[in-house]
Amino acid sequence: DIVMTQSPDSLAVSLGERVTINCKSSQTVLYNSNNKNYLAWYQQKPGQSPKLLIYWASTRESGVPDRFSGSGSGTDFTLTISTLQAEDAAVYYCQQYFHIPYNFGQGTKLEIK
Amino acid sequence: QVQLVQSGPEVKKPGASVKVSCKASGYTFSGYYLHWVRQAPGQRPEWMGIINPNGGRASYAQKFQGRVSMTRDTSTTTVYMELSSLTSEDTAVYYCARVSTGNVSPFDYWGQGTLVTVS
Numbered sequence: 713d714i715v716m717t718q719s720p721d722s723l724a725v726s727l728g729e730r731v732t733i734n735c736k737s738s739q740t741v742l743y744n745s746n747n748k749n750y751l752a753w754y755q756q757k758p759g760q761s762p763k764l765l766i767y768w769a770s771t772r773e774s775g776v777p778d779r780f781s782g783s784g785s786g787t788d789f790t791l792t793i794s795t796l797q798a799e800d801a802a803v804y805y806c807q808q809y810f811h812i813p814y815n816f817g818q819g820t821k822l823e824i825k
Numbered sequence: 826q827v828q829l830v831q832s833g834p835e836v837k838k839p840g841a842s843v844k845v846s847c848k849a850s851g852y853t854f855s856g857y858y859l860h861w862v863r864q865a866p867g868q869r870p871e872w873m874g875i876i877n878p879n880g881g882r883a884s885y886a887q888k889f890q891g892r893v894s895m896t897r898d899t900s901t902t903t904v905y906m907e908l909s910s911l912t913s914e915d916t917a918v919y920y921c922a923r924v925s926t927g928n929v930s931p932f933d934y935w936g937q938g939t940l941v942t943v944s
Contacts, residue, residue: 762870803933805870
């Protein structure tokens with residue numbers, strides 16, 4: 713199984729600041745045949761279902777604000793929020809969909825300072 | 826618009842089975858694979874399996890093999906997840922989620938979740 717590990721587990725950031733969340737997979741999730749990374753990022757607020765933010769490591773889902781961006785390849789990935797807004801307080805998960813089981817990271821809890 | 830509407834909360838005794846439904850609407854049911862994911866309190870989401878509504882073939886995480894069954898009813902555009910031999914460790918919110926395209930892609934729509942309590 714591919715193990716997904718995020719860092720940090722939690723962080724508190726001031727409004728307007730930049731946020732960086734990291735995700736590392738135990739094996740590559742890059743498929744050489746199509747040069748795509750099978751890595752997604754989700755946002756989950758209390759009592760809600762996860763919401764897809766980023767897929768193929770760097771493609772923003774329709775309707776997601778452009779302050780959210782994803783980068784990385786192979787085994788190391790980053791979710792960046794360029795200018796933190798109050799509504800961004802949530803838990804963020806990375807997920808690989810390269811190999812079954814489609815494991816998630818342990819989550820990063822983002823709070824507003 | 827795409828909607829996945831799940832059945833209501835369940836309370837089960839240890840050793841019992843639970844069957845959760847997920848009714849899909851707003852898109853071509855047979856055209857998109859559906860996954861089941863569960864999330865225990867304060868834990869990360871855990872992938873359970875996938876079903877192809879076109880034909881009904883399902884694949885399960887090894888952890889749940891022999892204990893889970895995923896089925897579909899094309900006449901009602903509903904998928905089902907049944908989990909047997911429940912223990913307290915199965916207490917979680919269970920979600921159905923649709924792939925965005927093809928059979929290997931992220932999950933773009935999620936149901937509202939069904940809380941299953943084993944006690």
